[in-house]
Structure formats: structure tokens, C-alpha cells
Amino acid sequence: MPRLTSAQVKDLPKEDALIILPIGATEQHGPHLPVYTDTILVETVLNEAFQHISKEENIWTLPAIPFGKSDEHMDRPGTFSFSFDTLKSILLDLSRGVQANGFRKLLLFNGHGGNIDTLKLVARQVKIETGLMVFIINVGGLTIPESIIPEEEMFMGIHGGDYETSLIMSSYPEWVHEDKLPTEVPKLAEMSKYLRFQKGNFAWTINDVSESGILGNAKLATKEKGDALYWEHGKELASCILDILEFEICKVLGDSIIQETEAGKVK
Secondary structure (H helix, E strand, C coil): CCCCCHHHHHHCCCCCCEEEEEECCECCECECECCCHHHHHHHHHHHHHHCCCCCCCCEEECCCECCECCHHHCCCCCCEECCHHHHHHHHHHHHHHHHHCCCCEEEEEECCHHHHHHHHHHHHHHHHHHCCEEEEEEHHHCCCCCCCCCHHHHHHCCECCHHHHHHHHHHCHHHCCHHHCCEECCCHHHHCCCCCCCCCCCCCCHHHHCCCCCEEEHHHCCHHHHHHHHHHHHHHHHHHHHHHHHCCHHHCCCCCCCCECCCCCEC
């Protein structure tokens, strides 16, 4: 959308359009990856998805927000974080802009795990305040084939490990310090049967769980894995986007609306 003029935005058909707002982060990713990693991922995975979508589709992307709620990394150099209140306010303001421009659907496409809870809370507030249909997709929620990333790494490699390093090797190899690839896997599974990073059922900061600033095994990463991940993510994200483009929340009830019969019984 940024390349369009004001008049072109005004003339866009709004009823069947989808606006995508990418949201990343600027935060430490260990000694080997750029602090811009999460924003790179949200931009490059989205770009890959558009390779599987016709240019005729009425889908428009806003510029990515390059900062997120990264306070779990604040003690490490290179981290620049919004507070919860700041990120919430920015998302609300931009959502109001989407509604004011006449659009009906907004997809929040997120590349940073620390943003997820804020996005969930804000999405419903935006829906109530503006009437927009709001959707959330997280890069980390896309399918990662076990044939590409090992099961153990999928379980613990949530920050700067094999997965993220492989993707950056594919898109910006010159930004990866391959001579400094770390390995650090916390003993969470040995200590608890139900506490898991992915479930978000306990509070932590990176200093609690890592010395290097990563969680996972970056030494397993390869450009070839990153290429394969981009292909898989691009296809899946494109399918999700097209599904959202056709979705109408008002049709969810279908024929299941409860009606009262003359006899006073519900059918």
C-alpha cells in the first residue's frame, strides 16, 4: 500500500479487501543473528506467500512495525522494546486508521513470540471498537515439517536456534556470523512435565533460561533448510490469507440461529 497515492487508496474496493499489518521486533538473537531477525522473518515469509497469490487479489500490506514487546530481552544489548501499553496504543491507532479508510478486514501478521498475548487482547478490543474483522497469524505457528527441523529442536529451539538461523541463512546469509553459532538447550523438560515455553504457562526472561541469549542449536542450521522452510511457510500462509479473504464472520451462525416455536419450545 505505501507505493499507492492517496487517490489510489481512496478508489480501492473496500468491501472485499484485506489489509495486512506485519509486526516484528528488534531484539538480541545471540552472538550470530541480527537484532532485526523477527522483522526480517515477518517480511520475508510474507513476501514468499505472495509468490503463491495472484496479483489480482485485493490484498494490501502496510509497512512492518519493526519493534515489539521484547522486555524479556531488555538486559541484552541490541534490544529496543515497546511496553505493553505502547504496543497496544500503536495497534489500536493503526486499526482505527484501517477502519477510517473504509476497510473491513485486518490481519495482524506477527514474527515475535513476545507479541502474541498483546495481539490477542488488542484484537478483540479493535473488533468491539471499530467493527473490523481482525485475524492473527504468527510466523512461529506455521507448520514446521519434522523432516526439516528435528523434534527436540522444535521442542526447545524457540529463539535463535536451528529454525531462525536457517531462515536468515537463506534470506540474508551475509548477516549470519557462522563462526559464532551457539548451542544452548535448557533442561525444562527434565524439570517439569507441563511447563512449556510454547504454552506460555510460566513467566520467564532470557536471563533465567540462557547464558548465550538463544534457546536451541544454531549449529544444525543450513541455508538449504531455510529455503525449504520458506517454501513450506509461503504455501501455507498464502492458503491462510486467501481463506481469510473469503471469510465472513456474520455467516458463522449459518442456519443454527435459535428460534422459539409457538409451543414455547426451542428448535
